[in-house]
Amino acid sequence: MNYALIFKNHDFEYEIQAVAKIFIPGIRFQLCRNFETSDAENQILTEYISEQNLLHVKIFLHGKTYSDTAPAKTEKAEQEFQLCQMLYQGLQNLTGYQPPWGMLTGIRPVRKVLDKLSQGLTPEQTCQELQQKYLISDKKLQLALHTALLQKEILPHSMKEIGLYISIPFCPTRCSYCSFVSHSIESAKSLIPEYIQKLCEEIRILGKLIQKYHLSVQSVYIGGGTPTAVSAEQLKEIMQTIRNHIDIAHTREYTVEAGRADTITEEKLLVIREMNADRISVNPQTLQDSVLQKIGRCHTAQQVTDAFQLARKLGFDNINMDLIAGLPSDTYEGFSDTLRKVIDLNPDSVTVHTLTLKRAGTLYHDMNYQNTEIPVVEKMTELSAALLPESGYQPYYLYRQKNTVGNLENVGYAKTGKENLYNILIMDDRQTILGAGCAASSKIILPDGNLTRVMNYKFPYEYIHRFEELMNKKQLLENELEKLA
Numbered sequence: 001m002n003y004a005l006i007f008k009n010h011d012f013e014y015e016i017q018a019v020a021k022i023f024i025p026g027i028r029f030q031l032c033r034n035f036e037t038s039d040a041e042n043q044i045l046t047e048y049i050s051e052q053n054l055l056h057v058k059i060f061l062h063g064k065t066y067s068d069t070a071p072a073k074t075e076k077a078e079q080e081f082q083l084c085q086m087l088y089q090g091l092q093n094l095t096g097y098q099p100p101w102g103m104l105t106g107i108r109p110v111r112k113v114l115d116k117l118s119q120g121l122t123p124e125q126t127c128q129e130l131q132q133k134y135l136i137s138d139k140k141l142q143l144a145l146h147t148a149l150l151q152k153e154i155l156p157h158s159m160k161e162i163g164l165y166i167s168i169p170f171c172p173t174r175c176s177y178c179s180f181v182s183h184s185i186e187s188a189k190s191l192i193p194e195y196i197q198k199l200c201e202e203i204r205i206l207g208k209l210i211q212k213y214h215l216s217v218q219s220v221y222i223g224g225g226t227p228t229a230v231s232a233e234q235l236k237e238i239m240q241t242i243r244n245h246i247d248i249a250h251t252r253e254y255t256v257e258a259g260r261a262d263t264i265t266e267e268k269l270l271v272i273r274e275m276n277a278d279r280i281s282v283n284p285q286t287l288q289d290s291v292l293q294k295i296g297r298c299h300t301a302q303q304v305t306d307a308f309q310l311a312r313k314l315g316f317d318n319i320n321m322d323l324i325a326g327l328p329s330d331t332y333e334g335f336s337d338t339l340r341k342v343i344d345l346n347p348d349s350v351t352v353h354t355l356t357l358k359r360a361g362t363l364y365h366d367m368n369y370q371n372t373e374i375p376v377v378e379k380m381t382e383l384s385a386a387l388l389p390e391s392g393y394q395p396y397y398l399y400r401q402k403n404t405v406g407n408l409e410n411v412g413y414a415k416t417g418k419e420n421l422y423n424i425l426i427m428d429d430r431q432t433i434l435g436a437g438c439a440a441s442s443k444i445i446l447p448d449g450n451l452t453r454v455m456n457y458k459f460p461y462e463y464i465h466r467f468e469e470l471m472n473k474k475q476l477l478e479n480e481l482e483k484l485a
């Protein structure tokens with residue numbers, strides 16, 4: 001089925017598309033501007049009629065029609081929001097779907113709550129304002145509020161406190177939903193030694209900058225990919241470099257996102273412990289074997305349980321488990337079974353993501369989500385929001401991604417004291433994070449609240465072969481760090 005978005009006399013394309021995708025996810029729309037026409041079966045027209053100063057929306061969707069016209073407000077930003085509202089109402093009218101996050105398309109609902117609270121609004125006033133403006137459901141507002149109140153207690157305040165991110169972009173195989181730059185170990189084998197050598201060099205450079213500008217590393221996060229996809233010796237080399245060149249004496253947490261069960265061995269876990277990392281992730285995504293197979297993860301649910309128990313036996317007392325709601329072929333019953341089994345394992349935190357259909361994932365090309373499936377995914381996230389708090393896990397970070405099924409959210413739940421600072425910081429944009437490795441970025445938060453990003457190259461071969469060029473960019477990083485002095 002073809003879908004066209006037609007824009008006439010306005011440039012609100014980005015926001016209009018975002019609203020349309022709430023109701024019609026996973027679709028590549030044909031985009032037509034001004035006088036372009038379309039023969040698509042489904043058409044959504046948004047228009048500014050300048051002679052009469054009117055906004056107009058006309059929708060033909062699955063054989064049904066909707067039309068609305070209203071006087072345009074004065075300011076351009078107001079007009080944009082107004083047109084989005086008119087489209088939202090039209091699509092809601094035709095589909096009967098009530099999006100739980102309403103019109104909110106941004107990725108940081110918690111930030112919106114924190115901003116209102118810092119303006120002096122009470123939690124009740126905050127919820128009321130956001131509800132009126134974005135039509136957010138009560139359940140989601142409460143989730144965002146609860147998360148914001150917990151974060152307020154955890155967030156650090158000094159400009160000199162930073163996070164450190166180290167990227168190991170390799171995985172045993174590629175999952176079908178993955179849009180990350182991760183490379184399978186088989187295809188990247190020859191690159192790994194040189195990649196690690198360059199990565200260690202970058203860590204040493206960052207170590208010097210951290211020392212020079214008297215920065216205090218509050219959190220270290222080794223992510224990927226799957227950091228445990230490399231050998232125990234290679235992992236040790238990276239972690240030893242961190243230990244030798246970065247002062248982690250005052251670090252509040254040190255995470256290795258071990259990730260996939262098929263890469264976790266006793267030898268690697270011992271390296272992680274010996275190098276003083278105190279938090280790991282063992283990420284099942286699902287504990288349904290048939291779903292694991294369908295998404296291209298070459299391990300079983302039993303391997304996840306075994307890896308988790310091995311880590312516990314070796315003394316890890318801060319283990320996170322990631323789940324995904326809405327995986328292909330998973331059902332509400334399957335998700336519920338997974339969630340209950342995970343709770344029985346008693347990890348310290350559980351992160352529940354909603355499936356995201358990104359173009360780079362093979363899944364995007366294989367399937368389209370239908371509106372009929374969205375309520376099931378919604379029920380999965382609601383089950384998590386009910387069962388996890390009942391079992392002692394509170395929501396502590398929350399973010400949304402584009403193209404997420406049902407426009408739903410990702411939520412980190414943790415037992416008290418096991419909230420992951422890095423996860424909060426990466427979403428909050430209020431603390432500097434230095435990144436090393438390919439696809440990592442450094443984000444410097446300046447005293448005036450402005451933010452500068454310095455991006456590393458995206459792919460390992462580029463990172464290796466253009467390393468010198470990349471290190472020249474470090475001058476820009478240094479210039480920004482100087483402003484923190």
Ligand code: SF4
Nearest residue numbers: 171174175178182225
């Ligand atoms: S483990 Fe994660 S990073 Fe690796 S392929 Fe799967 S989704 Fe992508």
